[in-house]
Amino acid sequence: MQKVDKIVAVDLFCGAGGLTYGLETAGISVTLGVDIDPHCAHAIEANSRAKFLQADVAALDAAVVKEALTGGDFTLLAGCAPCQPFSTYSRAAKQRHGEGAGDGRSEDWRLAEHFGNIIRKVQPDIVTMENVPPLSQQEVFKTFLEALEGYWVDWKVIECNLIGLPQTRKRLVLVASKLGPIEIPNFDLPRQTVRSIIGGLPEINAGGIDPHDRLHKASRLSSINMERIRSSVAGGTWRDWPERLLSSCHTKETGATYPSVYGRMEWDSPAPTITTQCFGYGNGRFGHPEQDRAISLREAAMLQGFPRDYSFLPEGEAVSFAKVGRLIGNAVPVTLGAVIGRFIKEHVAEYRSASHADGMKA
Template sequence: MTVKLGVDIDPECAHPIEKNSTAKSLQADVASLDPAIVSHVFENASVSLLAGCAPCQPFSTYSRAAKQKHGVQAGKNRSEDWRLVEHFGNLVEQIQPDLVTMENVPPLAQQPIFQRFLEKLTGYWVDWRVVECQTIGLPQTRKRLVLVASRLGPITIPEFDRPPATVRSVIGELPQLSAGGHDPIDSLHRASRLSSLNLRRIRHSKPGGTWRDWPEELRSSCHLKNTGATYPSVYGRMKWDAPAPTITTQCFGYGNGRFGHPEQDRAISLREASMLQGFPKQYSFLPDERNASFDKLGRLIGNAVPVKLGEVIGELFSEHVAKVREIATRH
């Protein structure tokens, strides 16, 4: 299976696409992408595959909670939230590739737009399910809705049961860092700074524990509110011998979730975050990573589809095509 083209509206995606693969990059908005461009890429392909992943923030638990907190009505501006899923469906209708896959957050399945997307897959065998990423060997408690579709024949997403991976098995051997420190060899292995208060907090944090482990004087006023009780993982440490939480765009910040290193008094580094997403240790995200901001690199890492998930879906399609061809040969 050869990836020929990667399309993203974010110009920063061009480097990782072209540096780490043989694919070409195209900066474009899927809402205005000319289907003829993609069709041209498929011209000499024996089997064509179109993969899409609309940003999941509109459907995420965090996003929906934030909207409720700020009094935004459910469904307000929903056409804007759903537009990329809908436009991807339009591309599928117009291009009619042999194979289609889409990844998103599980709550998408309860949205009307998902049913409308399924209706655009007329002529395809379709299967979808929520995949727990721990079962595919990714060291994350991440759940994702995965859809596969084929015009070649019936296709089914299996029940995955790969050996579990842990934080220790993935990042346990990386060089030690202090908060604000960096590895002189690996520019991505650097950790964000901590204030003196947060440094005291993380020193009292236990792996897998909560802010309730801290002395009273270190607790924030928000922790004393009723809403604070619902976010126990904020300012938490990961456990060595368990999977990490879902890696987000803000995973480099100690106060943004359970992103504290299991042992060292700091948040996980950008390299550790990328490896927990399944990226190879030497993966390059930007031409000048040493001077790139944490926000920019965090966005590229956290918004990515976990590599292991792409891998198992690619294997599923390869096996599917081989089976279809074997059946055709018999007849």
């Protein structure tokens, strides 16, 4: 019987553990999740076998990462360095509020560089990074690629609805390997929809909560927003409303560019990209397809691939929309983590098989 290789991983910028959980689902042993946000600790340690380390990756001792990568046959360094200045959503939000897009030269801009520095010092067998697609056009991405000297590298932009995640989200995925050539396949997995993921959850009202699940909780709506959502149809826009319900932003020239704001999702289509503000009806197409409310925190998490019982907060801690929404919206989708994990497992198996064949020939 052929031995199954153990891949040991560390997840940098781990957030609420979407990548960690996905990799574990694929059979990869994640021993450590690192993030500067202490609110990530519970989510990592309550849902996975990894330990959490609160640390700034910019100041992280590479020896800590090396130690966490011991005990396996192969090592994987994974992460999603936050690059919010390059995200389409961030730039669009700034434009909606009349702000300049900026040049992105914040500390976030340098996090990919810090990731690269850790790679240089640790030299894991395999590296994977997930990020926003516009990062590939930035100088910092070229700098990151330079840190991968000695690796075979491939990267591509993946449409998440093609990997079984019910979102229109697109993500840049990079993989690098010292084991041999590596190429990300063109995925085309069975499609999921809003209905197939959240259609079975109990009904709740705006401002209501499921007594059996404190995260299945919807934000309150003002009286005018209640009128607006009642006038909204699934997949429609604010143009479906009577004129008296329009706000000043809708009548501006820039308002015509964002028809999905105050929109309802469609049952049999993917959701839009789940953001940190997804619990707010007015922040995008985050209205429930049928019920007169925004999606709940639990629904948002499930649309990100998290299982229904995933724990984001310690028992007894009050549920904050802002805090939990940030954890959910910033997470690497679990489904994407699992797909990447399975691909890496297959790559290692192919390497082992080729090495065994070469040994037999010798």
